[in-house]
Amino acid sequence: MAAQASSIQVSRMTAGLVFIGLMLFPLYWMLNASLLPQQILVRSAPTWFPTSPIWDGFRTAFELQTGHVAVSCMIAGLTAIFSLIVATPCAYALVIFRMRWATGFVAILLLVQMIPHVVMANALYVIYAKVGLLNSYFGLVLADSTMGIPFAILILRAYMLSLPRTLTEAALIDGTGYWGAFFRIILPLSRNGLITAGLFCFLFAWSDFIFALTMFTTQKTVPITLGIYQFIGIHRTEWTTIMATAVMASVPPIILLLFAQNYITAGLTGGALKE
Amino acid sequence: MKPTRPQLQANSAGAVALEAIDPPGKLFARRTLQRRTSLIQLSFTAPAIVFMAAMFGYPLYYNLSMSFTDFRVGSFLTGVAPFVGFRNYTDLFADSLFVGSLTKTAIFTAFSIAGQMGIGLSLALFFWRPFPASKTLRALLLAPWLLPLVVSATVWRWIYEQDSGVLNYVLVQSDLIADKVPWLTSPPHALAAVIITNIWIGIPFSAAVFYSGLQALPRELFEAAEIDGARAFQRFWHITLPLLKPLTAIVFMLSVTYTVKVFDLIFVLTGGGPAYATQTLAIYAYELSFRHLDFGHGAAAGNILILISLVFAVFYLRSFRKSMTEYA
Numbered sequence: 001m002a003a004q005a006s007s008i009q010v011s012r013m014t015a016g017l018v019f020i021g022l023m024l025f026p027l028y029w030m031l032n033a034s035l036l037p038q039q040i041l042v043r044s045a046p047t048w049f050p051t052s053p054i055w056d057g058f059r060t061a062f063e064l065q066t067g068h069v070a071v072s073c074m075i076a077g078l079t080a081i082f083s084l085i086v087a088t089p090c091a092y093a094l095v096i097f098r099m100r101w102a103t104g105f106v107a108i109l110l111l112v113q114m115i116p117h118v119v120m121a122n123a124l125y126v127i128y129a130k131v132g133l134l135n136s137y138f139g140l141v142l143a144d145s146t147m148g149i150p151f152a153i154l155i156l157r158a159y160m161l162s163l164p165r166t167l168t169e170a171a172l173i174d175g176t177g178y179w180g181a182f183f184r185i186i187l188p189l190s191r192n193g194l195i196t197a198g199l200f201c202f203l204f205a206w207s208d209f210i211f212a213l214t215m216f217t218t219q220k221t222v223p224i225t226l227g228i229y230q231f232i233g234i235h236r237t238e239w240t241t242i243m244a245t246a247v248m249a250s251v252p253p254i255i256l257l258l259f260a261q262n263y264i265t266a267g268l269t270g271g272a273l274k275e
Numbered sequence: 276m277k278p279t280r281p282q283l284q285a286n287s288a289g290a291v292a293l294e295a296i297d298p299p300g301k302l303f304a305r306r307t308l309q310r311r312t313s314l315i316q317l318s319f320t321a322p323a324i325v326f327m328a329a330m331f332g333y334p335l336y337y338n339l340s341m342s343f344t345d346f347r348v349g350s351f352l353t354g355v356a357p358f359v360g361f362r363n364y365t366d367l368f369a370d371s372l373f374v375g376s377l378t379k380t381a382i383f384t385a386f387s388i389a390g391q392m393g394i395g396l397s398l399a400l401f402f403w404r405p406f407p408a409s410k411t412l413r414a415l416l417l418a419p420w421l422l423p424l425v426v427s428a429t430v431w432r433w434i435y436e437q438d439s440g441v442l443n444y445v446l447v448q449s450d451l452i453a454d455k456v457p458w459l460t461s462p463p464h465a466l467a468a469v470i471i472t473n474i475w476i477g478i479p480f481s482a483a484v485f486y487s488g489l490q491a492l493p494r495e496l497f498e499a500a501e502i503d504g505a506r507a508f509q510r511f512w513h514i515t516l517p518l519l520k521p522l523t524a525i526v527f528m529l530s531v532t533y534t535v536k537v538f539d540l541i542f543v544l545t546g547g548g549p550a551y552a553t554q555t556l557a558i559y560a561y562e563l564s565f566r567h568l569d570f571g572h573g574a575a576a577g578n579i580l581i582l583i584s585l586v587f588a589v590f591y592l593r594s595f596r597k598s599m600t601e602y603a
Contacts, residue, residue, distance in 0.1 A: 116536030
């Protein structure tokens with residue numbers, strides 16, 4: 001009986017491995033191509049393993065894209081910080097005060113996340129052209145924050161709802177005031193929520209393409225997503241370098257997935273659903 | 276659990292603060308307190324409210340007003356955009372490309388969602404009972420969802436490559452097709468290609484949401500059914516599916532709103548081509564504004580896209596509202 005059960009377990013595990021292998025195959029294929037020379041890649045039969053890897057692709061990618069990666073890091077980092085600064089006090093207020101408009105506001109936060117980015121880009125382009133924010137990193141951080149802030153408020157609100165209300169009340173009795181309670185009690189206790197929200201804001205901004213595409217019209221150093229796109233536009237078939245660049249752009253999300261797994265899964269469902 | 280109000284008011288020191296939170300109107304200094312509290316509330320919420328107004332309210336209003344004007348590239352220089360009423364909208368419906376983009380959006384959305392939800396639910400059921408390494412595998416599954424869409428689209432361009440792409444190689448070797456398919460350069464294949472890639476991207480999300488939904492189901496129910504002799508399929512059909520119905524509705528509506536707005540993926544994979552075969556409404560709106568520099572029509576197309584999302588969003592919100600009132 002036990003042997004039978006464990007053999008079922010093993011076959012389930014094998015099936016799981018096969019399926020995940022299939023799902024992750026494109027990622028492997030990207031890595032594989034980034035390590036193979038161009039003349040091997042254009043053959044009609046694929047080379048399955050980079051048995052003698054070459055680093056030319058990465059060398060070129062580093063030369064051409066390091067600036068773009070740096071810009072992406074800066075934009076994504078600033079977006080995360082800015083989003084948290086704006087979102088966290090608001091999330092706290094939604095939990096602790098009984099405000100008549102709170103329910104409506106939460107509904108708005110849910111709804112705006114569904115607005116197609118192409119529509120936002122359309123309006124923001126025209127507005128930015130007027131106020132002189134085109135081709136500005138600050139403008140891009142603001143635009144990227146439209147993805148982060150509503151999400152962060154909702155995630156943090158859900159997180160803070162799980163903290164006992166009495167914490168704030170006790171702090172108020174001690175005379176800290178609401179801001180004192182917020183900084184000294186609530187913020188330290190919300191660490192996990194803050195990390196989840198911050199990670200997602202970072203990832204949203206890191207992945208952004210359409211805002212960078214529409215708002216950057218000069219030769220200014222653009223984020224990596226746009227960097228890849230521009231590179232394919234010119235070097236359509238230089239797959240080694242293209243894939244090496246794609247690997248570079250995947251590093252932050254993959255690192256976060258490997259080392260901050262629990263925060264990612266918490267954010268994945270938390271923003272959309274009650275947990 | 277939240278403490279009830281009477282308990283709290285019994286505490287003399289806390290009473291002032293709590294009175295301020297929710298004044299029933301007994302204190303002498305009620306007005307001043309109320310004003311002070313609303314000032315405190317404002318100090319917490321003002322940044323977010325200002326941001327929402329400036330970065331959502333104003334742009335959406337702007338888009339709406341722009342859609343009633345003939346806003347072209349010259350309008351940037353002159354600041355003049357003549358009012359044209361609903362003409363931009365009537366123009367759109369007279370444009371066969373617009374009508375075509377609606378059809379493509381519908382096909383793209385329907386097939387993407389069917390694939391994502393079908394495979395996502397199957398995977399969630401598969402992972403429901405843990406097995407060795409299942410937690411790690413579940414986490415790895417999220418990778419396609421976390422990658423920037425531009426990266427995914429670039430990788431799939433390489434996979435779809437006609438002569439040296441791995442997909443054609445495998446399909447030909449396994450005798451599924453006789454000749455290599457021009458995945459991204461023949462209209463019907465290109466639409467299939469963007470759908471397949473989009474399904475690949477969406478599977479992790481729907482699997483994760485279904486999985487968390489399954490975790491919340493009462494185990495006893497299944498054990499009881501098992502004792503009563505219900506087979507696995509019967510349990511699935513008569514217990515699991517009905518219990519998952521509300522969640523399925525939410526995943527469906529979320530997926531629709533996410534799928535109709537997909538831009539990066541299609542833009543990088545095919546650019547909307549060949550011959551407009553993959554030009555969904557989002558791509559069409561972009562082309563109008565940023566290629567033809569016709570922001571008036573672009574805004575109108577964008578607003579129609581919002582309207583489509585909104586229809587589904589309202590249903591989503593209604594189901595969300597139920598769970599929210601349980602909360603607050």
